[in-house]
Amino acid sequence: MIRVETLMAPDIADGDFLQLASLIRLMLRDKSRDERELAESMRQEWSSYSGPPELQGRRFIVRDSGRIVANADLLPRKMLTSRGRELAAGLCAVISHPDVRGRGFGKAVVRAAFDHVDSGDFSFALFQSRDDARGFYEKLGCHVVYSPVINSRNDEDPEENPFWEEWVMSYSIAEMPDGEIDVLGPGY
């Protein structure tokens, strides 16, 4: 049985931020980024949140022998769809450490996030995926979103897809909205 913990600022220890930075750094294109500096910027970003509680981000993590080896972030986001404004679960920073891949840890942290969609806290989850991770998400019941995804708050190009990876994907136990989804902010 894999134990998934939920971490929410301000109750995330400095040592956990260091471990998270070490893990998340593996995903970065710029591998030269200093781990301590990354941990500090994550700590500041997560600890300075002052918005409404229902929009506060949380992390789902798994530890193995005391080390954080898998992570998924859930960022609640109000989005504009053909049905009106909906509270969606933004999913990002999904990673399991290369040493533990194939042991179900990646699935466990993403499932923990999707449990909040199944429970009705969010209408759906929306996220981006690299091409080589698409099959992982599809096994979890996710689908590619082919409708336009935009950020109308991008003054330079409000019609542009705010995500940068190959695929935008969704997870929902209910119907997804038809047509365009406006994420009302930058990609994550």
Ligand SMILES: CC(C)(COP(=O)(O)OP(=O)(O)OC[C@H]1O[C@@H](n2cnc3c(N)ncnc32)[C@H](O)[C@@H]1OP(=O)(O)O)[C@@H](O)C(=O)NCCC(=O)NCCS
């Ligand atoms: C994608 C990733 C999170 C998977 O983590 P993991 O811990 O190895 O995954 P799990 O062991 O929980 O695998 C769950 C299921 O997905 C399958 N799976 C895992 N990675 C897969 C992939 N890249 N493509 C297709 N299926 C995959 C597993 O075989 C397993 O299938 P099963 O349930 O039938 O046994 C991990 O490979 C990773 O961190 N990759 C680098 C970062 C990344 O790409 N993150 C996604 C950002 S878009």
